[in-house]
Amino acid sequence: QLSDRLGAIFARLSGRGKLGESDVNEALREVRVALLEADVSLSAAKSFVASVKEKALGANVLESLSPGQTIVKIVYDELVALLGGAQARLQFSDTPPSVIMLVGLQGSGKTTQAAKLALRLKEQGRRSLLVAADVYRPAAIHQLQVLGSQIELPVFERGAGDPVAIARDGVSEARRLGLSTVIIDTAGRLQIDEALMDELARIKGAVSPTEILFVADAMTGQEATGVASGFHERLGITGVILTKMDGDTRGGAALSIYSVTGAPIKFVGVGEKITALEPFHPDRLASRILG
Amino acid sequence: GREKRPITAEFWEELEDLLIVADFGVPTTQKIVSGLKTVAKQEAWSTTDQAVARFRKDVERFLTLPGAELNLTSSPAVVLVVGVNGAGKTTTIGKMAQSLRERGKRVLLVAADTFRAAASEQLAIWAQRTGSEIVRGAEGADPASVVFDGVRAGVSRGADVIFIDTAGRLHNKANLMAELKKMYRIIEREMGAPPAETLLVVDGTSGQNAISQAKLFNETAALTGIVITKLDSTAKGGVLVALVDELEVPIKFVGLGESADALRPFVPAEFIDALFE
């Protein structure tokens, strides 16, 4: 528990007279350790702690009755402000259909989240066409079709075709069917796979999505920053869905991803069922990261 | 990795950072670096190459455990494959089936993930690709009943290896872990022995949560080995050191891609080399 550890540090220091900047530094090292233990990437933890230090010195933390608690509050508030600051609502186009693209690493939960999103939008009065643009993974198309039939929404597929053409024709099909929204499920891929990242850029070019959502597993480790920045540099991520938050991982990847994309977390996946999608609560995630 | 500078406080910080960004985790990193610092004093090291050499030697020895190959001496050998959602279980089974088929073994795949959309279809494609047989259950059937049918079928058909593909499950879900325990007990009862192998498949891009995964899965179904997938990504998979520390079972394989041939035996020296790349 970060507050206990900082409390212990300042209790030990308080016997030695007036506190100084080096004492703040020691406390901040402890903050950094807590973030690293929560899987926040080293670079994101360093820049976060630097901004906390600025605030701590500015707030004259050393004059406070309990500097440890003051620092924890600054850390918590800063986390909530960062994670929850940006606009978390989905952006739609004025001229339908609006296109939402889901992208991310292999196995992060894109296909499942595509169906969850479609169900959520349906409950809000928007009907979506799900587009099966993963032509590589065995039975990926079938997986999306099963999910689509569970929520009674259509799935556009062309078997093992060209994902760019499938996306483009999917949008035409949505227009023809009078559907307001297209949700494109893409194949998982590594951000270092040039050919596949290029494919995503070409899909983007073909369908002009209003949302490119980075679907990330909440238990992703140190590489969350590298992966997110790879996708962001190539595509421009507009939002994040953090999945498998029903697990017990601390979820520091959220801060890593935010630090290189500035993109808001729009939804959180909290289970395997199609109903298991929640809006994002920055205060809950901040407490979870701080343990 | 190859340079030869004087050992300074900066060097130790750099080594710490290297291990942290490789997902070694804070406790493991601190243990390793403080251990090296102690030996550095005792043996009066002067240059960084001495520390790196000792690091390599210690970690390689630590990660080298007996039983790094699949234990397929029983006939049929049942291999139970478990892990959290999306780790790469189904794909890894496909890869292992491929390699056994190339050695002329008779392989049966059991589709005990009866929950997730198109799970058994996905496994069926791997069966077809590798020339393996497959046992599937009815949609939504009790996974334990599919395990039972699968093991019976494998025994009666004279399969050499039976792979049980289970649904992804998060280790903090008591009901899902109870379901896994039931499957494990059915195998024990049918075979008169625990599975020949119980493999935990861990996503190589995951952080420290893999440790609690390992603990809880091991309590439910005694693990005999670990497979780390997706190491073709930029992740280094450093949490595997803590996994070996925790479980004392070997890392058997690493997944290096999505195709049937993208599975290699785990070689500690290769893992260490990759850290310094």
Ligand SMILES: Nc1nc2c(ncn2[C@@H]2O[C@H](COP(=O)(O)OP(=O)(O)OP(=O)(O)O)[C@@H](O)[C@H]2O)c(=O)[nH]1
């Ligand atoms: N517990 C839990 N499981 C989830 C969640 N989201 C997805 N899953 C599961 O995670 C696994 C992977 O989900 P998929 O939707 O197939 O992931 P994907 O990103 O489409 O995978 P690829 O297409 O192979 O890249 C499946 O077992 C899903 O049921 C979640 O929020 N919580």
Ligand SMILES: Nc1nc2c(ncn2[C@@H]2O[C@H](COP(=O)(O)OP(=O)(O)OP(=O)(O)O)[C@@H](O)[C@H]2O)c(=O)[nH]1
């Ligand atoms: N790059 C890469 N991708 C992999 C590797 N192993 C598996 N994958 C991919 O990861 C995704 C998930 O693999 P699955 O085999 O479906 O994972 P699973 O554990 O069976 O998933 P669930 O059954 O839903 O829990 C797929 O897109 C695989 O192709 C690997 O070693 N490298």
Ligand SMILES: [Mg+2]
């Ligand atoms: Mg998918």
Ligand SMILES: [Mg+2]
């Ligand atoms: Mg599977």
